[in-house]
Amino acid sequence: xxxxxxxxxxxxxxxxxxxxxxxxxxxxxxxxxxxxxxxxxxxxxxxxxxxxxxxxxxxxxxxxxxxxxxxxxxxxxxxxxxxxxxxxxxxxxxxxxxxxxxxxxxxxxxxxxxxxxxxxxxxxxxxxxxxxxxxxxxxxxxxxxxxxxxxxxxxxxxxxxxxxxxxxxxxxxxxxxxxxxxxxxxxxxxxxxxxxxxxxxxxxxxxxxxxxxxxxxxxxxxxxxxxxxxxxxxxxxxxxxxxxxxxxxxxxxxxxxxxxxxxxxxxxxxxxxxxxxxxxxxxxxxxxxxxxxxxxxxxxxxxxxxxx
Amino acid sequence: xxxxxxxxxxxxxxxxxxxxxxxxxxxxxxxxxxxxxxxxxxxxxxxxxxxxxxxxxxxxxxxxxxxxxxxxxxxxxxxxxxxxxxxxxxxxxxxxxxxxxxxxxxxxxxxxxxxxxxxxxxxxxxxxxxxxxxxxxxxxxxxxxxxxxxxxxxxxxxxxxxxxxxxxxxxxxxxxxxxxxxxxxxxxxxxxxxxxxxxxxxxxxxxx
Numbered sequence: 001x002x003x004x005x006x007x008x009x010x011x012x013x014x015x016x017x018x019x020x021x022x023x024x025x026x027x028x029x030x031x032x033x034x035x036x037x038x039x040x041x042x043x044x045x046x047x048x049x050x051x052x053x054x055x056x057x058x059x060x061x062x063x064x065x066x067x068x069x070x071x072x073x074x075x076x077x078x079x080x081x082x083x084x085x086x087x088x089x090x091x092x093x094x095x096x097x098x099x100x101x102x103x104x105x106x107x108x109x110x111x112x113x114x115x116x117x118x119x120x121x122x123x124x125x126x127x128x129x130x131x132x133x134x135x136x137x138x139x140x141x142x143x144x145x146x147x148x149x150x151x152x153x154x155x156x157x158x159x160x161x162x163x164x165x166x167x168x169x170x171x172x173x174x175x176x177x178x179x180x181x182x183x184x185x186x187x188x189x190x191x192x193x194x195x196x197x198x199x200x201x202x203x204x205x206x207x208x209x210x211x212x213x214x215x216x217x218x219x220x221x222x223x224x225x226x227x228x229x230x231x232x233x234x235x236x237x238x239x240x241x242x243x244x245x246x247x248x249x250x251x252x253x254x255x256x257x258x259x260x261x262x263x264x265x266x267x268x269x270x271x272x273x274x275x276x277x278x279x280x281x282x283x284x285x286x287x288x289x290x291x292x293x294x295x296x297x298x299x300x301x302x303x304x305x306x307x308x
Numbered sequence: 309x310x311x312x313x314x315x316x317x318x319x320x321x322x323x324x325x326x327x328x329x330x331x332x333x334x335x336x337x338x339x340x341x342x343x344x345x346x347x348x349x350x351x352x353x354x355x356x357x358x359x360x361x362x363x364x365x366x367x368x369x370x371x372x373x374x375x376x377x378x379x380x381x382x383x384x385x386x387x388x389x390x391x392x393x394x395x396x397x398x399x400x401x402x403x404x405x406x407x408x409x410x411x412x413x414x415x416x417x418x419x420x421x422x423x424x425x426x427x428x429x430x431x432x433x434x435x436x437x438x439x440x441x442x443x444x445x446x447x448x449x450x451x452x453x454x455x456x457x458x459x460x461x462x463x464x465x466x467x468x469x470x471x472x473x474x475x476x477x478x479x480x481x482x483x484x485x486x487x488x489x490x491x492x493x494x495x496x497x498x499x500x501x502x503x504x505x506x507x508x509x510x511x512x513x514x515x516x
Contacts, residue, residue: 010375017382021389028393032400039403058403158344158465158490208487 044088051120051135051149052110069120071109077101079229092223093124093131100226107230110137118146119234121227125219128211129154132163132219136172142235145186148172150216160212171203177224177231185224188217319440322448324510329452330503331513334420339453340495342412346469349457351405352412353450357443359394359416360425363387364442367430374431383426388417421449456498464489 002009039058045065046056056064072087077100087106095103108120117140124133134150148169155161162168175186184200190213191204205213328334335356342352363386367374374382398406416422425445430438461467463486466474474483488494507513 004373004375005377010378013373013375014378014381017385021385025389025392028396032396035400036396036403039399043403043407156344157342157348158461208490 041088047149047151048108048120048122048135051137051147052112052115052118053147068110068112069108070111073107073109075105075107075227075230077103077105077226077229079231079233092122093133096124096219096223103226105226105230107227108135115146116140119231121224123219123223125215125222127152127155127163127215128160128209129156132212132215134216134219136220136224138177138231140235142231143176143178145172145175145177152212155209155212158208159206160209162206162209163212163216168203168206175201175203177201178235183225183228185220186217188213188220315437315440318437319444322441322444323451324448324506325513327448327452327506328421328424328445329449329499330506332421332424333503334424335449336496336499338412338415338419339456339499340492341415343453343457343460343495343498344464344490346454346457346461348412349453350450352415353446353453355394355412355416356419356421356449357446359387359390360422360446361439361442363390363422364425364430364438365435366390367426368433368435368438371431379431380423380427383423384417387422387426391416421445452499452502455502456495459498460489460494464494 042058042061046058046061049056049061049064049068052068054064054068074082074085074087074090076082082104085104087108090104090106092106095105106122108122110118110120112118118137119140119142120135120137122133122135124131126132130153132150132152132155134148136148137146138144139146150163150169152161152163155163172186177183177185179199179201182199184197187195187200187202188205189195189202190210191207195202205216322328325331329336329339338352342348363383366386367383370382395406425441429441433441458468461469462473466472466479466485474485
């Protein structure tokens, strides 16, 4: 009979146990690795598609992804395409840690049969307990959000984890990141409050999930800002971006005192640049236009006076 | 243990009379963490049943070889290895479930019920009774988790398993979800209510 209390027995026992357990774990990991990676990739594809409101199943996700995502590209913060790496394999969470000018920024271009071209951009950030990430889809104006998807590793169920729910993600469609010439990634504020700057589009955070909500806001700020140049470029030549308000002004050049009427509308009015009636303008631009019109009216008056 | 307990008792006692949560008051931390929603509570319950049953069997099989001075370490290694294997299998064959579960892995390893059963039962009993003991205690734990999860999700979010069960007209009439139910302290209060109800039912468990 071996002495089970001896040090030699204990050490031998522990050595054998560690080797056996290590071998079992290594074997399990090796044997299942391929399947796990396939699952992880399929899961990522389904998350990307959920940003454009396409629900897929595990069996159809790969076919759906190839059908709707027509191209993938990698850009830098100057909006130039860099062709060094496959967009799908880029580790967005790692890129988000780098300074903006060194990041590789993946873009998924999606063509929907009923809604046209969408740009899907990945996001990555931190919640309360661990990483959070998401995908946000933009209309082809490069400003209006079409859909958003979020996921998390371990946020509190019922609190922070609510960022994945339609009640939260449903607030994003229709929000715009470009306001006039300014770029404001969406802000997440405490429900019922407004952001400090009135121009910024915002969504309500989750009660009890403050830190996760703030994480989503920070993630938008950190991950979308480097895309600004690319979004501006991609939108150029298309219908002009909607500004914070569309100034509609009519100027009677003969009568500068009652010369103008300024109307602001919060909604988007599509228009082509240079159109006469609806002019996309910041307040400064509007004032400039009015001043110009007034100057012209003065000249007209002077001309009239001269002709008399 | 000298007095002979039948396999039936080993299996059924943990459901009520010897329940790990409401009688032995073990596993309270995980009860608090995963019961804000019914679904993770259910997944956690099933995982604990599986891990507890298999670790009980393994420890019971090797119980005569384990040096007493490192037995806790051996038990921990077995539990941790099993949890990792279960997680790997879920990642490969039930990816969505594993996304739910992955957070709670650490909680299963540190769940006091596991160490408690391994130490108190599997170290001194044959594999088959140990297996029944593991299943029984796992179910006893899962029952309480599901009850707590049921009340917390229903009253805190108005849903069950993610489906809306409180009709919209209630909200229109002024009903508001009780946000306090989602916060951790309410798990303890709900568990306390269950213990209260349970002890009123089983008079012999009441302490003088």
